[in-house]
Amino acid sequence: MADGTLWTWTVQRFAPKSPPYVSPPNGFTPFAVGYVELADGSRVEAVLDVEDPYIGMPLRLSQEAGQVPHAREVE
Amino acid sequence: MSVHIIGAARTPFGRTELSGREHGVRAARAALVDAGIPWSRVGAAFGGSDAAGNADTLVADLGLTGVPFVNVRNGCATGGSALISAVNAIRGGMADVVLAVGFDKHPRGAFDPRPEEWGLDEAYGREGLMVTTQFFGMKIQRYAHNHGITPRTLALVAEKAYRNGSRTPEAWRRKEITADEILESGMVNDPLTRFMFCSPGEGAAALVLCSESVAQGRDTVELRSAVVRTRPPGSFEVFSPRLEAGTPTSVSTVAAAAAFEAAGIGPEDVEVCQLQDTESGAEVMHLAECGFCEHGEQEKLIPFGATEIGGMLPVNTDGGCIANGEPIGASGLRQVYEVVTQLRGRAGERQVPGAPTVGFTHVYGAPGVSACTVLTS
Numbered sequence: 001m002a003d004g005t006l007w008t009w010t011v012q013r014f015a016p017k018s019p020p021y022v023s024p025p026n027g028f029t030p031f032a033v034g035y036v037e038l039a040d041g042s043r044v045e046a047v048l049d050v051e052d053p054y055i056g057m058p059l060r061l062s063q064e065a066g067q068v069p070h071a072r073e074v075e
Numbered sequence: 076m077s078v079h080i081i082g083a084a085r086t087p088f089g090r091t092e093l094s095g096r097e098h099g100v101r102a103a104r105a106a107l108v109d110a111g112i113p114w115s116r117v118g119a120a121f122g123g124s125d126a127a128g129n130a131d132t133l134v135a136d137l138g139l140t141g142v143p144f145v146n147v148r149n150g151c152a153t154g155g156s157a158l159i160s161a162v163n164a165i166r167g168g169m170a171d172v173v174l175a176v177g178f179d180k181h182p183r184g185a186f187d188p189r190p191e192e193w194g195l196d197e198a199y200g201r202e203g204l205m206v207t208t209q210f211f212g213m214k215i216q217r218y219a220h221n222h223g224i225t226p227r228t229l230a231l232v233a234e235k236a237y238r239n240g241s242r243t244p245e246a247w248r249r250k251e252i253t254a255d256e257i258l259e260s261g262m263v264n265d266p267l268t269r270f271m272f273c274s275p276g277e278g279a280a281a282l283v284l285c286s287e288s289v290a291q292g293r294d295t296v297e298l299r300s301a302v303v304r305t306r307p308p309g310s311f312e313v314f315s316p317r318l319e320a321g322t323p324t325s326v327s328t329v330a331a332a333a334a335f336e337a338a339g340i341g342p343e344d345v346e347v348c349q350l351q352d353t354e355s356g357a358e359v360m361h362l363a364e365c366g367f368c369e370h371g372e373q374e375k376l377i378p379f380g381a382t383e384i385g386g387m388l389p390v391n392t393d394g395g396c397i398a399n400g401e402p403i404g405a406s407g408l409r410q411v412y413e414v415v416t417q418l419r420g421r422a423g424e425r426q427v428p429g430a431p432t433v434g435f436t437h438v439y440g441a442p443g444v445s446a447c448t449v450l451t452s
Contacts, residue, residue: 007217007318008213008214008216008217008220009213009216009265010209010212010213010216010264010265010266010267011212011262011264011265012203012206012209012264013261013262013263013264013265014263015203016187016203016205016206017184017187019189019200020187020189020190020197020200020201020205021200021201021202021203021205022201022202031203033203033204033209033213034213035213035318040320041319041320041321042317042318042319042320043317043318043320044316044317045204045315045316045317045318047202047204055216055217055220066198067198067202068196068198068199068202068204068316069316
C-alpha cells in the first residue's frame, strides 16, 4: 500500500484483444488506467478503480498476488 | 564520403490482396527503374519487415545475381536500420550501389503483443494493459496538461493528415475529414479519438543509394545523415510498469540531435519534415522533441497553419501514418521517399512551394527506439 497522486490517465474504451485479455464474466466495460506518482517522484502504472480520474487526484495503490497494481481514491 | 539517393519508390498503402512481400518486390523494382539502374548493378541490399517475412526472398523475383542481401528486423526502426547499413556499405567500400527496402502487412485492429515477450507478468495481458494506444493516450494526456495542448489542436493535426492524404495518390485515407468530425468520431483512449489514430496496414518503400562517383550527373538527393538510437534513462515508453522520477527524457530528442549534428544542419534549416504520427498527439510532441519548437509552442503554430504544406514548416506532407496507415517495416522509408520526392520537386498537388532543399525524417517506436535522417538536394 502506498499513497500518491494521479500523474496521467486514459480510459480503455474498447475491449483489448483476447488472448491475452480476459474479459470479466459480465463482459467488457471501459476502465481507467494511469500512472500514480509516489512521494519519491517515481510513478507506478495501475488500473484505476475510480470514477472520473483527473491529474493530481489523491490515490492509494495496492497490489494483490497475481494482479497488476490497482489504485483507489483516498477519501 | 557523401551518400546519395538516386532512386525512390513506394507502393499504394492500405489493404489489398497483395502480400507484404509482393509490395516489397514492386517497390524495389520501381526504385530501380526510377534510378535507371539494373538490379545486376546493385552490390549490396538491406531490408526487412516486422510481420511479412524476410527481404532476402526478394531475389527470387528481382534476379539471382548473388548479391549479399541482409535481413533487417528492427521494429519501427527497420527502414532506418536498413539505411544505416546501406550508408556503411557505401562508405566502407563494400558496394557503390545499394538497395534499401522495407515492407509489411498487418492484421486489422490494434497490435496485440504478449506480456511475456516484454518481460512482464501475464497479469498485464489478462487485465488489459498490453494495448499500445493506452500509452499514446497517457503520454499526450500528461503533455497536454503540462503544456496547454487542446483537443482542437489534436483534431487539427489529423485534419491536416487527411487533407494531405487526399493529395497523395498512394495514401490509404484519401478523404478529407473536418476537425469537428474528428473530435466527434468516438473516444478510443482519452484524449484521443478514433480518427486521430493511424491503423496498422500494408505497403512498401524502397531506395537506391550510391556513392558520390556513381551519383555524378544524376538527379540525386544527398543523405546527409541517418541515425538510430535506443532509449536513454528516464524515458516514458509503452508497456512500462514504472517510470522513474523527473521530467521524462525522449529517445527522439537524442536521435534527432545526433542526426542534425552529423549533418551539420540544424532544425531551423529544415523546410519539409516527416514526423512519426502514430496518432495526433505524437506529431505534436515530436515537433518539440525533435527540436522544431519549444514545448507548448505547438499551440501557437498548428492552429495558425505553420505545419501545413504552405506553412513555415510543412509536416507530414503525404498525410503521415494517419493517412497512410502503419506498415511497420515500410513507414521509415516511406518518409524518406516523401522527402526525396519533395526535394526533387515532384510531389504534384502536395508539393511544398519555394523549392525546398533541406528535409528531415523521424520515426519513433516501441520499446523506445528512434531513427532520423537529414536530406538535402
